[in-house]
Amino acid sequence: AQTVTQSQPEMSVQEAETVTLSCTxxxxxxxxxxxxxxxxxxxxxxxVIRQEAYKQQNATENRFSVNFQKAAKSFSLKISDSQLGxxxxxxxxxxxxxxEKLVFGKGTKLTVNP
Amino acid sequence: SAVISQKPSRDICQRGTSLTIQCQVDSQVTMMFWYRQQPGQSLTLIATANQGSEATYESGFVIDKFPISRPNLTFSTLTVSNMSPEDSSIYLCSALRGHGELFFGEGSRLTVL
Incomplete structure (x- = not known):
């Protein structure tokens, strides 16, 4: 069975900075x-963002981008210019x-500080 | 993207009673699902709501406890039956719109006293 692991239960970042959330x-x-x-x-x-496994190019949506490492089975999310929202x-x-069934990780709580 | 309306958005119920949650999608969708999200937890799939037939339940969930209807391609209901405090959760309706993209309703926060 497929599993999804998010190793960071909580993270925080200052407004306008960049943060990366991990997922394997x-x-x-x-x-x-x-x-x-x-x-x-x-x-x-x-x-937020979607990646097809057959695509080598990393998906990007405005300030959100992913680093998809298929061999390593890693799929991290980078948020640039973090905003309070x-x-x-x-x-x-x-x-x-x-x-049709998504398998979810346990989640990462992100707090953007002013 | 699809717009999914869920109601009630929240409710407080007494032990032993039942509550029906409604989910309306603004366009026809292939698949509809019901998830449960317990406090501080991730999402757990309860069942797939099949149009015109019985829902397909995941392990640990049964029809007697969570009866589901889906009379057409845009509407589904989930009933939480004979509620206990352990059923206090957020219940989320979702719909699949091609390419594996899942859209969610705002969720129904249920508190059982």
Missing amino acids: YDTSESNYYLFWYKQPPSRQMIL DTAMYFCAFLQGGS
């Missing part, structure tokens, strides 16, 4: 997708190709 996963498959979701205090889960729980998630 375990799978024997080659076709899969990886996601980062954000859950602010309002509870709404928001998709980035304060949230961040969940890394894995989806097996052909499956």
Whole structure:
């Protein structure tokens, strides 16, 4: 079974600085997708960024980018120019190709300090 | 992206009662799911809501406790039956819109006294 590990339960960063959240996963498959979701205090889960395993290029969405290391099974999220509104729980998630069920990590609580 | 409306957003219930949570998606979706998020925890999949047929439950979750309906491609309900304090959680509805992207409702925070 696939597993997703987020080794940092909590992190903090100063406003305008850069922070990297770690995620590793375990799978024997080659076709899969990886996601980062954000859950602010309002509870709404928001998709931040998505990566297809077959793509070598790292996904980027504005201030959010990933470092996808397929051989190492690592999928870290970099947030540049951190903003107060980035304060949230961040969940890394894995989806097996052909499956509809996401496997979530335990989450990292990120606090952006003014 | 899909817009998912969930209600109630929160409720406080008495032990032994049941509560039905509604989930409405603004467009037709292929798959709908129900997740539970216990305080300070990650998300756990309860079941896949199948349109026109019985839901598919994950290990540890049963239909008698969490009956689910999905009468059409945009609407689903989750009932938490015979509630106990251990059922206090956030319950999230989600919908799949191609390429594996899952969209979520705002969640329903349930407190059982």
